[in-house]
Amino acid sequence: MFLQRCITLGLVLSARVLANGGGAQHPISDHGVQTSSDCHNACTELVTVLGTQASYSSLPEDFRDSLYCGRQRDVTPACVLRPLTAQDVSLAVKTIAKHNCHFAIKSGGHAMFEGASNANGGITIDLVNLNALELSEDMMTASVGPGQRWGRVYEFLEKQGRVVIGGRVSSVGVGGFLLGGGISFLSRKYGWASDNIRSYELVLANGSIANINYKSHPDLYWALRGGAGNFGIVTRFELEAYELGSIWGGLSAYVLTDIRSRYQALNIARPFSFSLSHIIQSASQLVPKLAGRLGFSSTSTNVIQAFEDMIVKEKADESYLQYFVSLVYHTTPDFYAAGVLHVREKPDGNPPALADPAIMGGKPTYSTSKVRSLRSLVEEIDPYNNPGYRYLYHEITFRFNATVFQKVFDFFLEEVELIKHLPGILPVLIIQPISEISRVGNNKNGGNPFGFTDHDGPICALLTNPQWDRAEDDEEVKASVSRFTEKTMDLLEKEGLLHRWIYPNYANEKQDVFAGYGEKNRGKLREIQRKYDPEGVFSRLQPGYFKV
Numbered sequence: 062m063f064l065q066r067c068i069t070l071g072l073v074l075s076a077r078v079l080a081n082g083g084g085a086q087h088p089i090s091d092h093g094v095q096t097s098s099d100c101h102n103a104c105t106e107l108v109t110v111l112g113t114q115a116s117y118s119s120l121p122e123d124f125r126d127s128l129y130c131g132r133q134r135d136v137t138p139a140c141v142l143r144p145l146t147a148q149d150v151s152l153a154v155k156t157i158a159k160h161n162c163h164f165a166i167k168s169g170g171h172a173m174f175e176g177a178s179n180a181n182g183g184i185t186i187d188l189v190n191l192n193a194l195e196l197s198e199d200m201m202t203a204s205v206g207p208g209q210r211w212g213r214v215y216e217f218l219e220k221q222g223r224v225v226i227g228g229r230v231s232s233v234g235v236g237g238f239l240l241g242g243g244i245s246f247l248s249r250k251y252g253w254a255s256d257n258i259r260s261y262e263l264v265l266a267n268g269s270i271a272n273i274n275y276k277s278h279p280d281l282y283w284a285l286r287g288g289a290g291n292f293g294i295v296t297r298f299e300l301e302a303y304e305l306g307s308i309w310g311g312l313s314a315y316v317l318t319d320i321r322s323r324y325q326a327l328n329i330a331r332p333f334s335f336s337l338s339h340i341i342q343s344a345s346q347l348v349p350k351l352a353g354r355l356g357f358s359s360t361s362t363n364v365i366q367a368f369e370d371m372i373v374k375e376k377a378d379e380s381y382l383q384y385f386v387s388l389v390y391h392t393t394p395d396f397y398a399a400g401v402l403h404v405r406e407k408p409d410g411n412p413p414a415l416a417d418p419a420i421m422g423g424k425p426t427y428s429t430s431k432v433r434s435l436r437s438l439v440e441e442i443d444p445y446n447n448p449g450y451r452y453l454y455h456e457i458t459f460r461f462n463a464t465v466f467q468k469v470f471d472f473f474l475e476e477v478e479l480i481k482h483l484p485g486i487l488p489v490l491i492i493q494p495i496s497e498i499s500r501v502g503n504n505k506n507g508g509n510p511f512g513f514t515d516h517d518g519p520i521c522a523l524l525t526n527p528q529w530d531r532a533e534d535d536e537e538v539k540a541s542v543s544r545f546t547e548k549t550m551d552l553l554e555k556e557g558l559l560h561r562w563i564y565p566n567y568a569n570e571k572q573d574v575f576a577g578y579g580e581k582n583r584g585k586l587r588e589i590q591r592k593y594d595p596e597g598v599f600s601r602l603q604p605g606y607f608k609v
């Protein structure tokens with residue numbers, strides 16, 4: 062059994078530099094993308110030093126689709142690098158700095174806005190081929206490249222009875238997730254995913270390759286635990302590996318039966334037109350009714366109250382690992398539903414409180430909760446996420462209060478009425494507790510730059526995340542999310558519930574993520590950045606993501 066456990070998944074592509082722009086002298090690529098001469102020269106030089114196996118006039122065939130959000134797919138870089146080694150990344154950083162070309166780093170490509178991990182007219186460093194995946198001989202750490210996706214990581218480790226603190230959806234990338242915190246299904250016990258990284262292999266601004274850990278570089282190690290791509294390019298993560306057997310968990314969904322009365326209370330009429338949609342809509346009124354009659358439903362009012370009960374009670378309950386609640390509007394048929402994803406340790410003994418049908422104020426219309434492997438849950442959730450659509454993230458952190466959140470949900474109902482006609486629209490709100498995650502994280506290896514304290518109370522992260530089809534509707538959705546989030550933040554502020562922190566992995570491009578870490582921590586991060594990147598390679602030349 063205890064033979065050599067190191068395996069490297071190194072299906073290495075020979076193509077390392079894939080340029081989009083031919084050998085043309087003029088700085089306009091074949092796609093008509095305006096490329097500065099700096100970037101043209103950098104791409105040309107990189108093709109020479111890193112190899113030219115790829116087609117020179119187009120981007121890699123699978124590149125666009127490897128970006129999750131449609132808004133990121135619309136961005137066309139001058140060239141794409143797919144380094145095979147940390148040395149290649151080092152060469153790339155030196156060349157980029159020399160030519161002053163702007164660039165972006167891409168791991169799993171799940172960032173949600175234009176340019177976050179794809180450089181418009183610049184260089185996109187796609188880390189897809191840095192896909193190491195090994196378990197140390199003592200099974201205490203896993204070495205994982207930023208080209209990996211969580212599904213494969215779990216699958217590999219599960220065979221050896223181990224787990225790392227990673228994503229909840231198979232396709233999410235390792236790199237961005239780990240550099241911005243990372244909420245895992247195990248986070249109440251272990252903290253942010255970023256709190257469970259033993260060391261980083263990091264390419265610094267001057268191109269040197271360093272191993273960063275708590276002892277070697279306490280400052281940089283601290284900064285990387287939430288500092289995103291502001292300090293270097295991580296070419297390998299060494300993650301703490303833990304033992305994990307079965308968990309208890311799954312998705313429970315509830316059709317919500319009080320939506321009509323909520324709209325009435327808001328004085329919003331929802332008239333039906335005499336058309337096919339009228340028939341569909343009338344029929345859909347029956348679905349909640351039918352479900353309600355069978356007892357397989359809940360109300361939004363109850364679900365919100367139940368979430369408060371959970372977030373207050375959870376402190377005393379050791380077996381909770383993590384949970385979240387999503388509130389979703391489905392256009393066809395016309396109904397609202399709540400989904401609860403919950404995971405608990407120790408499935409034996411008393412039935413978990415969350416398995417109690419009354420916990421969300423009703424019986425789940427649908428439930429997959431059972432004793433199972435963590436990997437199977439991650440795989441179950443993956444298909445609920447639809448790559449290629451357009452999305453808009455926005456995160457608000459606040460102390461949960463059910464009475465106040467009832468009003469926030471009303472704001473959501475109002476906005477849904479205004480955007481529900483847009484093709485492919487799927488309005489979603491997700492609430493998840495983060496107090497325990499933060500408390501645990503603060504106690505590991507010198508803490509992190511997030512700046513939480515034990516006095517923050519039962520705080521939760523509210524993610525607004527609509528999905529839609531067409532680029533021409535971007536502005537309408539953005540305006541809707543702005544109205545909703547402004548009203549919500551005003552209310553929370555007034556009630557004294559708003560927390561300054563913003564979760565980077567869920568943030569909108571307009572949010573000042575690092576201001577949310579607090580002035581002191583931001584100051585420290587800036588100082589560390591100046592020390593390791595005095596020329597500002599990562600701050601100046603990488604415009605796409607949040608800056609310290």
Ligand SMILES: Cc1cc2nc3c(=O)[nH]c(=O)nc-3n(C[C@H](O)[C@H](O)[C@H](O)COP(=O)(O)OP(=O)(O)OC[C@H]3O[C@@H](n4cnc5c(N)ncnc54)[C@H](O)[C@@H]3O)c2cc1C
Pocket residue numbers: 129165166167168169170171172173177178188207228229230233234235236237238239240241242243244245289290291293294295296446566567605606
């Ligand atoms: C379907 C879906 C499910 C999700 N589930 C969860 C979840 O369960 N929990 C959670 O906390 N979040 C979740 N998220 C949010 C997720 O954490 C972020 O989208 C994260 O940025 C994804 O990382 P990535 O590597 O795929 O993205 P990328 O777009 O590749 O990277 C994001 C940012 O990090 C930078 N970066 C990436 N790799 C490196 C590197 N090696 N070195 C330096 N900088 C780098 C990039 O430049 C970019 O700015 C989910 C997102 C989606 C779309």
Ligand SMILES: *[C@@H]1O[C@H](CO)[C@@H](O)[C@H](O)[C@H]1NC(C)=O
Pocket residue numbers: 462463464465556
């Ligand atoms: C929630 O907020 C309401 C309104 O401000 C307040 O009356 C109530 O006491 C709060 N509930 C809790 C549990 O703090």
Ligand SMILES: *[C@@H]1O[C@H](CO)[C@@H](O)[C@H](O)[C@H]1NC(C)=O
Pocket residue numbers: 265267268269592593594
């Ligand atoms: C690169 O930067 C690191 C960190 O600032 C420093 O330790 C190292 O000496 C530098 N290397 C070179 C070649 O300048």
